[in-house]
Amino acid sequence: MTNSLDSFVAQRLTERRAQQLFRSHKTLAAAPGPNARVDGRELVTFSSNDYLGLATHPQVIAAQQRGAELGAGATASHLVNGHFEIHQQLQQKIAELTGREAALLFGSGYMANVGVINALVGRGDFVVQDKLNHASLIDGGRLSGAQYLRFAHNDPVALERQLQRARAQAGDSGKILLAVDGVYSMDGDTAPLAAMAALCETYDAWLMVDEAHGFGAMGSEAFPCAGSAAAAGLDQASAPIVMGTLGKAAGNAGAFVAGSRALIDYLTQFARTYIYTTGMPPAVAAGCVQALSLMQGGSLAWILQQRIEYFRSRAALLGLPLEESTSAIQPLVLGCENTVLAVAQALQKAGYLVGAIRPPTVPAGTARLRITLSAVHSEVQIDGLLTALATALEKTQVAGVSP
Incomplete structure (x- = not known):
């Protein structure tokens, strides 16, 4: 069995090198x-x-060092005994910056996307996604068991066709989740979120925006670093599910989901990638709080x-x-x-x-x-x-x- 495994991986690695893709x-x-x-x-x-250059900002580094005095790690999952006051402060800060009622911390953007999608939809439901979505959104949709529909990149007409198809098959009571990147990581372009939000209202779909590359880097006059949804003029009602990472513009690590108080309470109960993993190290949470304070204006x-x-x-x-x-x-x-x-x-x-x-x-x-x-x-x-x-x-x- 070991020889068979070694042979398999060696062959695949040889192919990858020959393709200039290693x-x-x-x-x-x-x-x-x-x-x-x-x-x-x-x-x-x-x-x-x-x-924003916050990964090397002296105030952020100093905040992390002070946070480490609380302990090297969270010691358990958030719901067991790994939720600290600094975690609560960070969640409140995220909610403030994004104009949402509440927020929930995750270990990474990948865990957040997979956890949220699987908590909200399953068999008999629909997930609609842009063809160029990040792998974490794609994998979240596939793992959920919901019927998975894709549409041409940033094309509202193609999106509407898929929403029509999903609503026709789901009936009046079926759940439809539209999940898109706000800013696309490989192309750098921004999703037409205002048009997407309008289509979601028409077809009773829930809009989920991945703000990994938008949070901290863009926003509106009222929320200058909230991300692409804010830049598009969308509030909590029109963009009810916002995921953002803390390892990009915030210069630290981890991720969050922001939305209504009810949504966050729901995810706390049903998002498996939140429930069954150790909480964020307090040093990272402290660094994030300082980073968000610096980006806030x-x-x-x-x-x-x-x-x-x-x-x-x-x-x-x-x-x-x-x-x-x-x-x-x-x-x-x-x-x-x-x-x-x-x-x-x-x-x-x-x-x-x-x-x-x-x-x-x-x-x-x-x-x-x-x-x-x-x-x-x-x-x-x-x-x-x-x-x-x-x-x-x-x-x-x-x-x-x-x-």
Whole structure:
């Protein structure tokens, strides 16, 4: 049996390497801020999801250190004896920032999405999802046992067809959950949430928005860092289920779901990925509270938007074919896996770390550089990256890199 297992995994790994799809770790000496020592070399990183620079903020680090005095770990699940006062403070802060009545902490965004979907729908119900949704939403839908319907990316017409189909089959009393990313992690574009919310009202569906890449980075005048749902003008009634992560713009770890008091009470009773796992370490919760206090006024999100606009304007002058994205995620689709790897390696030699994203993370033929911006990037660093990128693309074309 062991030999059979070894043979199986060896074959699959050989295939993955031959396809230029094998992934390996990069070792960082510390969190990038955005300068980092990667595999022993100093680089400027444009591959992090630390959109506001809070992972290295001294006040956040100090808050974590103070939180660690409460204990290294939560010692049990939240419902046994692993729920601390600092957890309660964090949940209240999240509710305040998102304009919701309450919030619930989860170990990760993956656990939150899987737990929420499976707590709300099951056999005989419907889950409707965008074709480019994050894997955690997709897996949550598949695991739930509900009938799983997908629609063309960000296409309200295609969405309405699936909602009509679901409502016709579910009848008047059947449950329909529409789950979408607010900001798409590989394309950087934003879902048409206002149109989606209107369709949910028409077909009596529940809208769930994954704010992993929106929370902290965008919002409305009233809630400047609440995410894409707030930016679209949606309140608790029109976007009743909001999931956000605390390991991206908040610079820490974990995730949350925010919504009505009744929803949070329900998830506390029925979300298995919340009930049956150890609570968030108190140090992380304390760091998150401080991070959310720093992001609350929206000034960091405003600086981030300035960096995004600067990057795009300079990229346009160089004729770089970026995707249409106004978020911190700026993809450059090159198509060929070999080309993407060659350009990423050239950038690393020039002193810049950019993610080379290949299938199966993205569809075949859409391999890309995933450039992510932060409020702590300087204009000099952005200019340096763009110059290096233009040079690398030119050299790659001259060298004739191809599949």
